[in-house]
Amino acid sequence: MSWTDLIPHLKALHLGFLALWTAGLLALPQMLARHDRSLLKSEFTQIRRATHYSYVWAVTPAAVLAIATGAALIFLREVFTVWLFAKLVLVTGLVAVHAWIGHTIITVAETDGRHEPPDALVPGLILVGLILGILVLVLAKPELEELPVPAWLQAPLGRSLPFDVPNR
Ligand code: HEM
Numbered sequence: 001m002s003w004t005d006l007i008p009h010l011k012a013l014h015l016g017f018l019a020l021w022t023a024g025l026l027a028l029p030q031m032l033a034r035h036d037r038s039l040l041k042s043e044f045t046q047i048r049r050a051t052h053y054s055y056v057w058a059v060t061p062a063a064v065l066a067i068a069t070g071a072a073l074i075f076l077r078e079v080f081t082v083w084l085f086a087k088l089v090l091v092t093g094l095v096a097v098h099a100w101i102g103h104t105i106i107t108v109a110e111t112d113g114r115h116e117p118p119d120a121l122v123p124g125l126i127l128v129g130l131i132l133g134i135l136v137l138v139l140a141k142p143e144l145e146e147l148p149v150p151a152w153l154q155a156p157l158g159r160s161l162p163f164d165v166p167n168r
Contacts, residue, residue: 025101
């Protein structure tokens with residue numbers, strides 16, 4: 001069995017984890033928007049716990065595993081292309097929204113609900129834009145090599161790392 005035999009399995013795992021991650025990112029702002037102080041204390045605690053636990057135990061692990069399987073696929077499929085780098089720029093946007101949701105969950109918790117989480121529309125629109133952009137790039141795999149890319153991204157600069165790298 002060679003490493004390349006792992007590709008279809010890794011891709012299936014990648015698709016599964018990214019589906020859970022993106023579904024979670026779309027659902028969490030909706031759950032946050034329901035942190036309404038006029039709710040009964042018990043109802044408020046319930047929605048707050050559900051948001052917290054799904055973020056910590058489902059959406060964040062799915063994000064880490066989607067990124068890890070994607071990173072492994074880069075090297076196994078040897079996908080060193082401009083469309084993948086463009087995809088990673090958009091994935092960074094997903095990670096930023098993920099971090100913002102985490103920050104909002106903590107702020108709501110620490111202010112005992114006095115912090116009004118924003119409406120879910122804007123985060124939802126940003127997420128849909130990012131996800132659609134990623135899917136277009138990864139499924140169409142457009143030839144972006146003609147794109148003007150900074151010179152420092154195109155050729156090695158002959159600089160050395162600030163630490164010794166063992167050469168096998
Ligand atoms: C840092 C995070 C990620 C990395 C490093 C990554 C990397 C990769 C790589 C190398 C492939 C294989 C491409 C090929 O076989 O030609 C792939 C496939 C795929 N990725 Fe990602 N990915 C990441 C996140 C995501 C996210 C967030 C989404 C969706 C929102 C996504 C959607 C897909 C899809 C749909 C495929 C299958 C494409 C195909 O079979 O041709 N990826 N990813």
